[in-house]
Amino acid sequence: MVRLxxxxxxxxMTGNFTMIVSKKIVLRFPSTLVHQPIVYRLVxxxxxxxxxxxxxxxxxxxxxxxxxxxxxEKDYQRGIDYLIHLKxxxxxxxxxxxxxxxxxxxxxxxxxxxxxxxxxxxxKTRKVDFYKxxxxxxxxxxxxxxxxxxxxxx
Ligand code: SF4
Ligand code: SF4
Numbered sequence: 001m002v003r004l005x006x007x008x009x010x011x012x013m014t015g016n017f018t019m020i021v022s023k024k025i026v027l028r029f030p031s032t033l034v035h036q037p038i039v040y041r042l043v044x045x046x047x048x049x050x051x052x053x054x055x056x057x058x059x060x061x062x063x064x065x066x067x068x069x070x071x072x073e074k075d076y077q078r079g080i081d082y083l084i085h086l087k088x089x090x091x092x093x094x095x096x097x098x099x100x101x102x103x104x105x106x107x108x109x110x111x112x113x114x115x116x117x118x119x120x121x122x123x124k125t126r127k128v129d130f131y132k133x134x135x136x137x138x139x140x141x142x143x144x145x146x147x148x149x150x151x152x153x154x
Contacts, residue, residue: 018072018073019072019073020070020071020072020073021070021071021072021073021076022068022069022070023068023069023070023076023092024053024066024067024068024069024092024093025066025067025068025069025090025091025092025093026064026065026066026090026091026092026093026154027063027064027065027066027067027083027088027089027090028062028063028064028065028088028089028091029062029063029065029086029087029088029089030061030062030063030087031057031061031062031063033063033086033088034057034061034063036086038065038083038086038088039052039065039067041082042069042079042082042083045082046071046075046076046078046079046082047071047072047075048069048070048071048075048076048079049069049070049071050067050068050069050070051067051068051070052065052066052067053066053067053068053093054066054154066093066154093154094154095137095139095152095153095154096137096152096153096154097132097135097137097139097141097142097150097151097152097153098132098150098151098153099130099132099149099150099151100149100150100151101149103147103148103149104128104145104147104149105146105147105149106126106127106128107128107146108121108128109144109145109146110128110140110141110144110145110150111128113140113141113144114140114141115136115138115140116134116135116136116138117131117134118130118131118132118134118135118141119131119141137152139152
């Protein structure tokens with residue numbers, strides 16, 4: 001059973017009190033499974049829905065899939081068991097937002113938009129300081145930053 005951070009977990013109740021689970025997870029699988037219809041099986045056999053956030057194949061041919069998986073709690077667990085049975089590595093999604101200091105022009109656009117005040121304008125230097133420990137990876141600054149200095153890492 002994969003332990004997932006509470007922050008990445010969304011639970012809801014349907015009318016007949018069936019628990020709906022929605023979690024963002026990272027799947028890593030070997031080259032032998034790269035072309036297998038794994039996500040299709042999750043939908044067809046386990047009644048899960050998905051939203052692919054990132055998909056790639058690394059240089060050493062390892063497949064990487066970041067997806068949000070949603071379904072009834074029992075189906076979700078069955079789907080996860082299926083992935084474990086295939087020997088796919090499953091991790092909770094953890095996101096890391098970083099600033100490329102060479103790209104940042106200190107325009108200040110991110111200061112207003114950040115919900116946690118992770119950016120502070122230093123009035124003396126006229127530079128925008130980034131306090132990474134305040135960041136909750138909401139990604140708002142990534143969308144708004146003109147020179148694309150803010151980057152998301154999984
Ligand atoms: S929006 Fe981008 S370029 Fe402007 S201060 Fe923020 S990180 Fe720097
Ligand atoms: S990702 Fe969100 S919380 Fe983190 S610095 Fe950007 S706007 Fe602030």
